[in-house]
Amino acid sequence: MLMQELIHKTISYYYVERGLAKGGMSEVYLARDQRNQQIVAMKMVRRSAGEYYERFRREARAMVQLHHPHILPALDYGEYEHWAYMVTPYIEYGTLSRRVAEGPLPLEEAGDILSQVASALQFAHEHGMLHRDIKASNVLLRDGHYAYLTDFGLVKSIEDNYSLTRSGFLIGTPEYMAPELIEEAATPASDIYALGVLLYQMVTGSVPFKGANPVNIVMKHLREQPPPPSQMNPAITPDVERVILQTIAKDPMRRFRTPKALANAFRQAYRVDATPEPVANVQHSALHQAPTVQVMPAAAPQKFSAQRMPRIVWIAGAALIAILLLILLLANASFHNADHMQPGQQTQPTVTASSTTTATEVPQPTPTSQTPGQQKGPKPPHGHKK
Structure with a gap:
């Protein structure tokens, strides 16, 4: 149950209107900044909370230092009687x-x-x-x-x-x-x-x-x-x-x-x-x-799928056989011409067939960094946290 002693109190510039939530060691109130009529949330912790009170003070100092669009800002902090408080925008939707x-x-x-x-x-x-x-x-x-x-x-x-x-x-x-x-x-x-x-x-x-x-x-x-x-x-x-x-x-x-x-x-x-x-x-x-x-690397489409590999191997094998047959035919033709050459006849250049092996590397997927879509810029907050 929220403490009623702070409701309708003015703490610094903030008029406490009602309670919002209560935790084990802290309480959160809805308040109004009397300088600009902005609705804010005030988190309050008793000094008697000991270690939790020290943590709360560390939180206030940390949030003042961390200025980021998605870190809830600390608008103000201080002490009132036997309480420490921190003021933040009020976020109406909740958590x-x-x-x-x-x-x-x-x-x-x-x-x-x-x-x-x-x-x-x-x-x-x-x-x-x-x-x-x-x-x-x-x-x-x-x-x-x-x-x-x-x-x-x-x-x-x-x-x-x-x-x-x-x-x-x-x-x-x-x-x-x-x-x-x-x-x-x-x-x-x-x-x-x-x-x-x-x-x-x-x-x-x-x-x-x-x-x-x-x-x-x-x-x-x-x-x-x-x-x-x-x-x-x-x-x-x-x-x-x-x-x-x-x-x-x-x-x-x-x-x-x-x-x-x-x-x-x-x-x-x-x-x-x-x-x-x-x-x-x-x-x-x-x-x-x-x-x-x-x-x-995450799974990505490859240029050659596993299903296509047997066909590729077959084509490569057929090409190799064709090259070997060509070499044999050329060699046989050369031998046959040598047997029928007349004395004094000029010899023709010997053709040597050689094969060139080309290694085809399966390309690996290259990671492509993609910048996430630009986030919408924060609108000036008009409220704060429950």
């Missing part, structure tokens, strides 16, 4: 969780949202920050289509070994946690795993692993293989399924190198009219280090 609850998304729609979220996550990684809590409820949709990645409360510097959690408990949401997080620190690869779970959820309507408690779910990520997405959605093709399952591979080295690489591979997989693009297995390390990439 991706709401959209997924209506059923699996068409592949093209899922690809569009994936591209936007991947772009935001890539930007965070390039600026040295891990998100560590990628999930459907942390993606807001404006008008149901334009996506914002939000809730950087668990954000962590890639090179920062300091962790706010010192009690030994795992950080994150169990349904989206990479198996290596049981023993190792978060990396870009674990963020990409969570993004893969999100993609799985968008196209099937469900996360790959569920359980009675968080420990049970985490152990499934560690020990069990996810159900093939095509079993839940027949529209998922083998190429699409291959991309999804590679993204949530147990071994971090087999996942995609970057969020954008995942988004590009998924787009190529579901767009059957597009030129195939390679699917990369990579070895993740610190973000500033160059990963080792092993390319596994």
Whole structure:
């Protein structure tokens, strides 16, 4: 139940109108900026929340630094009495969780949202920050289509070994946690795993692993293989399924190198009219280090099919036999002329037939990079997050 003490209060420039949502340690209110009458969302956390309060402060600082069209911006932050607050645009539609609850998304729609979220996550990684809590409820949709990645409360510097959690408990949401997080620190690869779970959820309507408690779910990520997405959605093709399952591979080295690489591979997989693009297995390390990439080309039409090979072999064999017969005929004719040559008669030049072998290489498909379609530019947000 939302605390009523903040409703109808004025905090800095913001008049609190009503409550929107309540989490374990935070509350979200609808407020109005009295300077310009803009409707905003105010996320509030009590100072007594301890560790969560510190995470919230880190989130506010991170969001102020990350200016990206698909990262929900922090308009303001500060403290009021025994509360800390952060102000963001109000997104009326709500979260991706709401959209997924209506059923699996068409592949093209899922690809569009994936591209936007991947772009935001890539930007965070390039600026040295891990998100560590990628999930459907942390993606807001404006008008149901334009996506914002939000809730950087668990954000962590890639090179920062300091962790706010010192009690030994795992950080994150169990349904989206990479198996290596049981023993190792978060990396870009674990963020990409969570993004893969999100993609799985968008196209099937469900996360790959569920359980009675968080420990049970985490152990499934560690020990069990996810159900093939095509079993839940027949529209998922083998190429699409291959991309999804590679993204949530147990071994971090087999996942995609970057969020954008995942988004590009998924787009190529579901767009059957597009030129195939390679699917990369990579070895993740610190973000500033160059990963080792092993390319596994996606299936592509070859110039010569397997069905045509016997015919090609037959033609080549026939041509070779014809050449051998020609050589024998010429040799026989030369021998016959030699037997009937008169003394003093000039000899004719000897014709030597030689064959030239031409090796025809079956061309391999050349990966063609295709830039995803230009996204629509963000309109100035007029609302914020539930």
